[in-house]
Amino acid sequence: MSDNKYFNWTDCYIELSNKILAYKSNRKGLLDLLVKVFDEADLNFPYMEDGAVLKDICPFTVMGAFNRGLKDENRIAILNALKKHLDIVANIPSSFEGIPVLNNMKAWFFSYSKDQESSDIDNLWDMFEIALSYADAPSNEKKEKFASIYNMVLTQSNVKWNLTMGLYWSRPFTYINLDDRNRKFIMQPDNLPDYFTTVFKDINKKMPDGNRYLFICEQCANAIRNGNFGYENLPELSYIAWKSTQGSTGKKSNAEFLKWFAPIVKALTDLGGRANPKDVREKIAENENVSLEELSVVRGKTKMNKYANEVAWARNYLAYEGLIDKSERGIWALTDKGLSCEMTDQYASDIFQKWVEILKNRRDEQIEDETEENRVHFWMYAAGENSRLWEQFYKEGIMAIGWDELGDLSEYADRDEMITAMQEKIADGKSYKNDSLATWQFLKTMSVGDIIYVKKGTSKVVGRGVVKSDYKYDSSRKEYRNTREVEWTNTGEWEHPGQAVLKTLTDITQYTDYILKLEIIFSEANGEELEIQKPIVYPKYLEEDFLDEVFMSKIDYDSLTRLILKKKNVILQGAPGVGKTYAAKRLAYSIMQVKDMSRVTMIQFHQSYSYEDFIMGYRPTKEGFELTPGPFYEFCKKAQDDDGREYFFIIDEINRGNLSKIFGELLMLIETDKRGESLRLLYKNELFVVPSNVYIIGMMNTADRSLAMIDYALRRRFAFYELKPALQNTQFEDMKLVAENEKYNKLIERVIALNKVIEADESLGSGFVIGHSYFCVSEKISDDDVSAIIEFELVPLIKEYWFDEQSKIDEWTLKLRGVMNG
Secondary structure (H helix, E strand, O other), rough: OOOOHHHHHHHHHHHHHHHHHOOOEEEEHHHHHHHHHHHHHHOOOOEOOOEOOOOOOOHHHHHHOEEOOOOOOHHHHHHHHHHHHOOOOOOOOOOOOOOOOOOOOOOOOOOOHOOOOOOOOHHHHHHHHHHHHHHHHOOOOHHHHHHHHHHHHHHHOOOOOOHHHHHHHHHHOOOOOOOOOHHHHHHOOEEEEOOOHHHHHOOOOOOOHHHHHHHHHHHHHHHHHOOOOOOOOOOHHHHHHOOOOOOOOOOOOOOOOHHHHOOOOOOHHHHOOEOHHHHHOOOOOOOHOOHHHHOEEEEOOEEHHHHHHHHHHHHHHHHHHHOEEOOOOOEEEHHHHHHHOEEEEEEHHHHHHHHHHHHHHHHHHHHHHHHHHOOOOOOEOOOOOOHOOHHHHHHOOOEEEOOHHOOOHHHHHOHHHHHHHHHHOOOOOOHHHHHHHHHHHHHHHHHOOEEEEEEEEEEEEEEEEOOOOEEOOOOHHHHHHHHEEEEEEEEEEEEOOOOOOOOOEEOOOHHHHHHHHHHHHHHHHHOOOOOOOOOOOEOOOOHHHHHHHHOOOHHHHHHHHHHHHHHOOEEEEOOOOOOOHHHHHHHHHHHOOOOOOHHHHEOOOOHHHHHHHEEEEEEEOOOEEEEEHHHHHHHHEEEHHHOOOOOOEEEEHHHOOOOHHHHHOOHHHHHHHHOOOEEEEOOOEEEEEEEOEEEEEEEEEEOOOOOOOOOOHHHOOEEEEEEEOOOOEEEEEHHHHHHHHHHHHHHHHHHHHHHHHHHOOOOOOOHOOOOHHHHOOOOOOOHHHHHHHHHHHHHHHHHHHHOOOOOHHHHHHHHHHHHHOO
16 A cells, blocks of 8 residues: 555655754754745745744644645645755655644644743754654664653643654654544554553543553554554554545545536536526436436435435535525525536535535534534424314324425425425415424424424413424325324413414524423423433533634643632633633633533623522512522522532623622622532522532623723632733634635734734723734635725724724724725
8 A cells, every 4th residue: 555645755754854853953044944935835934923933943843834734735835845945855745645734723832932931842852853763773772762751742832642743744654643533543443453442541531651652653563564454554554544534435425415416517507507496406307317216215204305305415515615606595506616617526526525524623613503403492383373273183192284285395405495385386475484484493403302382372371292203294184284293291271471472383492481481380280390301412622622722822721721720700801802702611611521501601791780680589470570590590509409510600791790789699609718608698588509610700801991890899709811812823823824815914914013003002002902803714705805804893993992083093994904905
């Protein structure tokens, strides 16, 4: 295997490592060389601090210059420039597949100078030198030296598992890369000898020390040499581990629906570039001679039409890639890119694999969607007009909805098709927005285990049940043919708490207080508590994940976590856009080491917020007033019953409320040394405790001049941690790579200059600087996007800052807009 293009990188990397080592005593010369290399490659220089080139750099970071999240052509450009200047004989790799890369936001092996120990970079050079020497001519003396330096380097910031990656780049036949992918691979049965799962069972819990790391390298090399595992050396093992995560063993994906990519493009071209989904499917069937048998195949419990479903999936990926315009509902239209593309099997596979990875990386920002399949939904439902069919549905053990004109709902690929069908078949001039939502949710969102409440009119509740089946179309019924089986737990008539919604079917899951009131009605009727929640398995979230996602150094993170664990109450303060809210939740997840949303609650204070809202108070009801617990009371009770785990209560805009008025007598109980002590509540004869496992994170915008100073009694109960803009942070360079827009880059530099002016202004200061959140992007952006940031976010902000200094407003408005002039 080793003689193919996937492994010709090894000679180049080994030779380059030797050339880099020669600069150990001439690091300024190495940095000067790198400036030339990036200039010749026409790429932004990534090794800057405070607007200037770094004063020092380590060899692993230099190797990381072309082993991070860059396009292949840019990696090749960097290597070609290095080859020229360093007289490298080996060929530049033609493929980078399987070579591990750094996260762009963690591409340095050391911290900024202010956070460094004076010996950090020297230690990394010593590590690099002994690693090369030991690999080329091993001895016991060198082995001891390797382990000693390795252990010392491991304690430094920004190193961790990346160190094994750097060692692998430099000598890939001696050192194994222990990134997450390789760790998982070597622990799987059949990939290496069985004893690996026992001997190295703790490999995911902590970094191995120097001696254990060398032992792992030796054991892997010996196992490969003596076994028959399909790879002959560590680079081959690493490549196979990488391929195992790509979804197939060849370069092309074997996903079945990829076969419809080219037919969709052709059908749309034949139809003039745009058409509704039904016409596209019919044209594909005509062009590709799709058999009637293939057109009628259904799958799954919902009997979804396989052909329509696969074509819809293919269209989604074409839209992701920008080949189809998805802005017009019910219409598929080729973009200019789509009209000019040549859709091959390879291109289809490339699109699919690219977007599978992108969508996978976005999942952490959509954690609620990740756990959706495990989450119970709650629905308010009418069994026909005014629930006229309730008794019938109750006896049959079903629920059903109308819109029979549509036929089998599973025949529709998406909600847009349902809207189109309603407009054609019912044709009463409505938009069908709510109607299509009901039919689509009944088909796709509702699932087995969901709770159904049956309403009669807007003031009565007549039943409750649990969904027991997937969607079924029952053509034998005279009406209401769209059905699901339900185990009805209650029937009768009760007063609805407040006024019920008018729609046939409404997802009320997010209204937790409303659900609680409904559940109380039925649990009282049954004389028992009802179990309404499925277990949820939340994904892990570790320190490394936090540092990947939040622009914060390892040292700052360690300092902040120590602070909150010790003080229990912390306020994250900072200027607009420094990512306070974004960081707060992730800080909680990283301490819990899991994205458990059930243990994190967020609320927002405002000027009229009170003790009655926060802790407990009387609320009006139909009969009069009722004592109702607030979110902090309920949260503390929940945490008290689970005292072995951490709970985080997050308060946005904490300084907008009257804090003494909101916390009341609990002001004392939130103190660190008062946790576990009890006080009698104002409105209830109850001794209340703030448990020691409750941590409070407040957020405060330092630029809001309308706010009063924090109450001093509360100030001493909180620690204050300032978040600063990360525009000059090494990790933020990734945003420039993602944005791929020169005007965006210029805007960043202009805002850095603006921040210096704001910080020096006596009427403003550091609390008013502009944060990085304004400039965080997830995809390539256009000049119009850059202009929108300026006109609708930055200019209004500086007008607010300098409302009484028109000259400064004019000056900086001109400078910011000047970015757009090239």
